[in-house]
Amino acid sequence: MILVTGATGFVGNHVARFLARRGERLRVLVRESSDRATLEGLEAEPCVGDLLDESSLRRAVRGCSAVFHVAAEYKLWSADPAHVYTVNVDGTRNMLEAARHASIERFVYTSSVGTIAPARDGTPVTEKSPSGLHDMTGEYKRSKYLAEQLARRAANSLDIVIVNPTAPVGERDFKPTPTGKIVLDFLEGRMPAYLDTGLNLVDVRDVARGHWLAAQRGRVGERYPLGAENMSLRRILETLAEISGRDAPQVRLPYLFAWMAGATCSLWSGISGKPPAIPIDGVRMARRSMYADCDKARRELGFNPSPVRDALLRAVKWFEEQAARRLRNRQLR
Numbered sequence: 001m002i003l004v005t006g007a008t009g010f011v012g013n014h015v016a017r018f019l020a021r022r023g024e025r026l027r028v029l030v031r032e033s034s035d036r037a038t039l040e041g042l043e044a045e046p047c048v049g050d051l052l053d054e055s056s057l058r059r060a061v062r063g064c065s066a067v068f069h070v071a072a073e074y075k076l077w078s079a080d081p082a083h084v085y086t087v088n089v090d091g092t093r094n095m096l097e098a099a100r101h102a103s104i105e106r107f108v109y110t111s112s113v114g115t116i117a118p119a120r121d122g123t124p125v126t127e128k129s130p131s132g133l134h135d136m137t138g139e140y141k142r143s144k145y146l147a148e149q150l151a152r153r154a155a156n157s158l159d160i161v162i163v164n165p166t167a168p169v170g171e172r173d174f175k176p177t178p179t180g181k182i183v184l185d186f187l188e189g190r191m192p193a194y195l196d197t198g199l200n201l202v203d204v205r206d207v208a209r210g211h212w213l214a215a216q217r218g219r220v221g222e223r224y225p226l227g228a229e230n231m232s233l234r235r236i237l238e239t240l241a242e243i244s245g246r247d248a249p250q251v252r253l254p255y256l257f258a259w260m261a262g263a264t265c266s267l268w269s270g271i272s273g274k275p276p277a278i279p280i281d282g283v284r285m286a287r288r289s290m291y292a293d294c295d296k297a298r299r300e301l302g303f304n305p306s307p308v309r310d311a312l313l314r315a316v317k318w319f320e321e322q323a324a325r326r327l328r329n330r331q332l333r
Helices: 010-021 054-061 081-101 138-154 178-187 204-217 233-244 255-272 280-285 295-301 308-332
Strands: 002-005 026-030 045-048 066-069 106-110 160-165 167-169 198-203 223-226 229-232
Touching: 002 010, 010 026, 010 066, 010 106, 010 204, 026 054, 045 054, 054 081, 066 081, 066 204, 081 106, 081 138, 106 138, 106 204, 138 160, 138 280, 160 204, 167 178, 167 204, 167 308, 178 233, 178 308, 198 204, 198 233, 198 308, 204 223, 204 295, 204 308, 223 295, 229 233, 233 308, 255 280
Parallel strands: 002 026, 002 066, 026 045, 066 106, 106 160, 160 223, 167 198
Antiparallel strands: 198 229
């Protein structure tokens, strides 16, 4: 039996479905309030619990041989920043302790390439690139950095491997994630300009397979960035334009203007409690290109990601189908 946390989220859902297709017996940790529609068609045993409820985690790991801890609070803005730390840091600590108590044979922890500071000159970072808490921008990155430190220390008493996905794209991005929001904003015409920045994109299906490869071949205590292609934001938007038939923005926005827009949006969000259209932390992150070199995963795990264009194509199709479905539902009311 394998336990997967975060299966109602984007990456966790794909990890769970990949494992199910391989014939693995699955148990998924779900909160009482979780939207289980995302689990439709997934062969898995639901286990109601919470990362902050230690007794529920001990029940969840009972009888399991492996844990894929994918769950996280993945937001670039939160009305309650302390909650981001509570879920990502305290929740990870609780999950590690439950796994230790149950003598789990293999623990795969989903970190983020965001725990590695972008290079000042824009060159791709690796798992060895120097990074500290002071290099992390925003509550999400800081919380994931602290959680990863817990996971790395846990290797002294737990068979644990860490994976650091870059920016995953593909279908079933329900919330959406910050990367999915780039696709969605483009499709809905909410991106009239772009910043001079870049990301490493990766097909979410490849990220799911990378988790399994890490469980099979990863070395204890090691971390493996999982990414595919380094792409400027302009190139990403041009690719989306080719796929969708829409026009790509031609105006490059100066960083200062983007910062002022992000600061204004975030200030208003602090008053209204609604998520900002332009999170200031997202703007700060975009100041440097977030490129990555994932050769270690290719070399040690056999990680061989597919072209990102295929994932962007599926993401566009999925978002468009969701929009059409919402329109039909409104018309039926």
